Amino acid sequence: MNDLELKIKGKIPGPDTGIEVRKSVCAICDPGTQCGLDLYVKDGKIIKVAGTKEAPHSHGTLCSKGAATRQYVYSPERIKTPLRRTGERGSGEFEQISWDEALDEIASKLNAIKKKFGSESVMFFSGYAKWARAYLMRFAMQFGSPNYLTESSTCATAMVMAQQLTYGAPAGPDFKNTNCVVYWSHNPSATKSLNLKGIDKKIESGVKVIVIDPRVTDLAQRADVFLQLRPGTDGALALAFGHVIVEEGLYDKDFVANWTRGFDEYKQLVADMTPEKAAEICCVSAADIRAAARMYAEAKPACVHFSAAPVVHHTNGVQNYRAVFCLIALTGNLDIAGGNRMNPPSLVHQPGGFPTREREFTCASKLSELPERIGSRRFPVWTRLCNEAQACDIPRQIETGQPYPLKAFFALGLNYRMFPGSQEFIDQLCKLDFIVDADLFLTDSAKYADIVLPACSSVERREIRCWPMGYVQFTQPAIEPIGEAWSDVDILSELSKRLALGDELLEAGIEACVEWMVEPSGLTVEELDKHPEGMWVPSAKPPAERKYLNNGFRTPSGKVEFVSSVLEEFEGEGLEALPSYREPAMSPISRPDLADEYPLVLNLGARLPMFQHTRTFRLPWTRALSPDPHADINPEDAAAAGIVDGAWMTIATPKGKVVVRAHVTNLVRVGDVHMYHDWPQANANDLIDGDYLDPISGFPGYRSSLCRIAPANGEGKGAVDD
């Protein structure tokens, strides 16, 4: 091979090879980690991807999902044109129609429904990607519907609520400046491998690591203390930490005296939860609890690295995480360098160190003039703290028509299997008059829509992103859209014209909207457009420490609330103002009657590194790494049930049954079954009821219920590709 041939084989960019590197951002996973993408483009087509080296958050790396971007973008399953349903809902039978036909039909149907049943009867839903959420919420508000909903009805929001109830706003871990980090149910190896960068050096420099997880993780092996607790008992463990810290006088007495509410009540609550008692509940050693509690309390500054869903996916989830977050305040580690710091979001839920008008852009203030939201009676705390409606209450409201009937559902990316009792969820949705879904692929959920719209992936559109170090990127499309795909914002912009919403800004398109949102930061689209690879924001500032000294905390009392003023209002409805521990509603302890027949704890929702929900299931590269639905079980449980590694087994609950492959591993506790979710042929979330929910947040108790396992004996194999 000559040099040019070699360069072409190596995909080396340059004028001689005709390969150009274009910058974008990977939006397959969550805004918290999205990485800079280098797209190697030749003749308008991506021939290779790599991470963007100058991206200050991802430093040129990607995960296995981002590495598979080419198969994501060029999947043969991409929807090429708008579609109109011709068969039964769910059948997947559609006819191709033009954008004009699709948008006109959507506009006329939505306006007709609005006229007849009121604008609140139309729901506006966002799944992944999350980038267009501010635009969708604005769209819903302008349409006059309070029912803007997202998949965050089962992810992350309850964790935010636990912090809002306790100290007003989320406070993230300041890993860079800490002496001790508590990973409370966070496994970056599977979800955020970027977060592992720098951990080696930190550990070598003497930073203490505490890991709390029902599974043995990579981090757990490197921890000074690892507490492998029974799923759903995080609250008891956190209260025992509080017990040790209070009993041994390790708490921050000045902070507690001046900046907290209800310490005496909290003191009584933790007095009852001795490490010995918690050891029994959580199945860990009391000595380890004491050691971890002392380590965290004495290391100041120390931080808690929390996670979006695992702790709040329990029927006592918000209170369990509240008990954890109380420790941050108790030890005086709140809003200080190296502790947990408040850093308000700039764009798409992410802090960027600069002010924007994204919140104003959503028109959330209109909510107070609109009818009540879905879920507002059943989950009043959610409605108080969050601008969204609670989607887990949709099936009930469709079924009963109370407090008012629902008629239409407009979605940017729906995955109905996100919801507990998924089949009932979609069955209820089918009763609606009109469903629209925009997606990249004709997913199982999209098959239920009356009109399906083809959406762009991140590399085909413009979107604005920011990162906590004060970096921002307003991407340019790196390639032409696939088929006739449109950006979600273009869809909303064009629809708002046809619905005659009178929203000049949204009609003007994404550049005008971005210009309006970033105005307070001093940024302009003109400046952003000069840096498609991203830029440092000149006005960005790191968050100040101890902001509460000037403003107090954003709680009703202005203090950290061990006793929550908001929850106090609902004590009559069975909620508790203190972060008390309650057993998962279905556990061997709370339901010994059920446990006879279903002796194992079922934990749904563990992640594998190559999948983010279903988003990379259909890509051959990632799917080849884990082709079948499976669940992790301990060798002891496997032997007792007569199941060998790799064999098909059934997981049965009082609600239903699935057939999956057994992965026999010592990484999980004896008595626990950890099942990976979202598989079409073995939907984990159908194993629990749609009303198995945390009464504060409305979040499903995915991570703790009861099940039994048995060899499949050929059963269900036909339903699974074997």
Next chain:
Amino acid sequence: MTRKTLCFDSKKCVGCYACTVACMDQNDIDIVGDGLMYRHIAHVESKQAGEVRIVHISMACMHCDNAECLDACPAGALRRDADSGAVFVRRELCIGCHACAMACPFGIPRFGRDGTMQKCDACYARTRFGYDPACVEICPTGALSYEDVNEATAVRLRRFSKSFA
């Protein structure tokens, strides 16, 4: 002086598969057709005295200096890139006799639907021009590197020495 080569540090690997997929992207692997993965991840568990350990290993061709596959190949299909030292296969010459597979102590050679051998070539077409192999370029933890092997071992020697502190 030794040459740069693919180095792997199991202490840093978290088994995330970024390397495996980046390799398939670089090499346009048609995994549902005749393509095969060149880089494999093994998750190795052990349990001793009640303590559970897991180690992740990212494995591909070692590009041995004394490569037994090269000696075993009767068809001259295995070659060494003079510049980088990488061992690569010319599939158009491969006769599918599997001699390389029998000779390789690491179980690396694999055979696609057309019967010819496929494996990692250490991205010699990239390293020639100063670019890292695709797997190294993407690795989020630095477990994979492309460097002088003696430099890599020196780092480990220091790390090991420190453990006596």
